[in-house]
Amino acid sequence: MSKCRSCGEAAVIDLPRHNANFCAEHFQQLCRRQLSKAITDFEMFTTDDRILVAVSGGKDSLALWDMLIDAGYQTDGLYVGLGIGDYSSDSGAITRRFAEERGLKLLEVDIRNEHGFDIPTAAGVSGRSPCSACGLSKRHIFDEVTQREGYDVLATGHNLDDEAAVLFGNTLRWDVEYLRRQAPVLPAGNGFGKKVKPLVRLTEREMAAWCVVRRIDYVVEECPMAVGNKHLSYKDALNALDSTSPGTKASFYLGFLDRIRPLLEDSASITAPGSCPRCGAPSATSEEACAFCRLIETTSGHEPIPVRMVLNKKARKLFDAQWGSQHGD
Ligand code: Q46
Numbered sequence: 001m002s003k004c005r006s007c008g009e010a011a012v013i014d015l016p017r018h019n020a021n022f023c024a025e026h027f028q029q030l031c032r033r034q035l036s037k038a039i040t041d042f043e044m045f046t047t048d049d050r051i052l053v054a055v056s057g058g059k060d061s062l063a064l065w066d067m068l069i070d071a072g073y074q075t076d077g078l079y080v081g082l083g084i085g086d087y088s089s090d091s092g093a094i095t096r097r098f099a100e101e102r103g104l105k106l107l108e109v110d111i112r113n114e115h116g117f118d119i120p121t122a123a124g125v126s127g128r129s130p131c132s133a134c135g136l137s138k139r140h141i142f143d144e145v146t147q148r149e150g151y152d153v154l155a156t157g158h159n160l161d162d163e164a165a166v167l168f169g170n171t172l173r174w175d176v177e178y179l180r181r182q183a184p185v186l187p188a189g190n191g192f193g194k195k196v197k198p199l200v201r202l203t204e205r206e207m208a209a210w211c212v213v214r215r216i217d218y219v220v221e222e223c224p225m226a227v228g229n230k231h232l233s234y235k236d237a238l239n240a241l242d243s244t245s246p247g248t249k250a251s252f253y254l255g256f257l258d259r260i261r262p263l264l265e266d267s268a269s270i271t272a273p274g275s276c277p278r279c280g281a282p283s284a285t286s287e288e289a290c291a292f293c294r295l296i297e298t299t300s301g302h303e304p305i306p307v308r309m310v311l312n313k314k315a316r317k318l319f320d321a322q323w324g325s326q327h328g329d
Pocket residue numbers: 119130131132134135223224225226
């Protein structure tokens with residue numbers, strides 16, 4: 001049995017990137033330190049700020065909410081019902097239970113009830129990929145609720161693996177504009193609220209372990225619409241490198257934050273000179289409706305398209321294995 005590096009008691013997790021094993025207590029201490037370093041290094045928020053945490057029912061966002069409460073911050077949660085079949089029903093139920101058991105305030109937006117469409121239908125009708133329709137809708141709703149309800153900042157559960165995968169993709173394409181905007185903090189401005197990613201120094205595996213030690217129940221299944229997206233293949237590639245040289249993934253991303261980002265600092269803000277004539281959200285121009293309003297226009301009121309129908313062959317096979325083929329034809 002391996003021993004904790006700090007106290008010598010039995011370890012519950014090995015962290016090859018730190019070349020050490022930790023007991024539950026010292027593992028939590030390490031996570032708290034990494035969280036606190038990200039919050040202070042990037043001036044994300046203080047204990048005076050009201051923070052809205054975007055929660056999906058997955059390990060990262062629930063761990064983030066738990067860690068912020070544990071660290072004494074003022075937080076409420078925001079759950080967006082995306083209408084992705086059983087995956088959404090399960091994640092909604094788990095998120096509500098998490099909040100209820102801890103007496104926390106959870107705001108909810110159900111896209112179908114409030115905007116007349118769901119993500120599979122939006123993907124089927126608009127021709128956008130599911131993740132593009134979903135990302136666009138979430139960004140719009142997160143921003144709208146943060147500002148309407150007067151929160152100082154919106155926090156999301158993007159972890160080190162997510163950010164390293166995005167960085168890998170941006171670097172492979174040498175997409176300089178995206179590299180400029182890839183930061184753990186997006187300041188408020190141009191009509192947008194402040195957004196932060198406090199988990200950027202913690203990995204996916206560490207967040208799963210945090211949930212286990214803290215007995216947090218989360219949706220284990222991945223979103224069925226994620227199958228085949230490039231982001232996952234970038235994650236796999238980085239994990240393959242990391243398994244032969246532990247720490248590669250972390251040094252790739254954290255090195256970018258330390259050494260490359262400061263060189264790009266001045267260009268981080270998104271420009272939105274106009275505002276949408278329908279909803280008032282910041283937009284590239286004031287003549288045309290914003291992308292979210294255009295998505296509502298093309299998809300709202302359309303007969304719901306089941307998840308399975310908008311998946312490609314490979315995704316459908318996995319979906320059937322996970323959720324059963326009775327859902328959705
Ligand atoms: S929920 Fe939405 Fe993700 Fe599902 S459709 Fe894609 S973006 S994979 S975080």
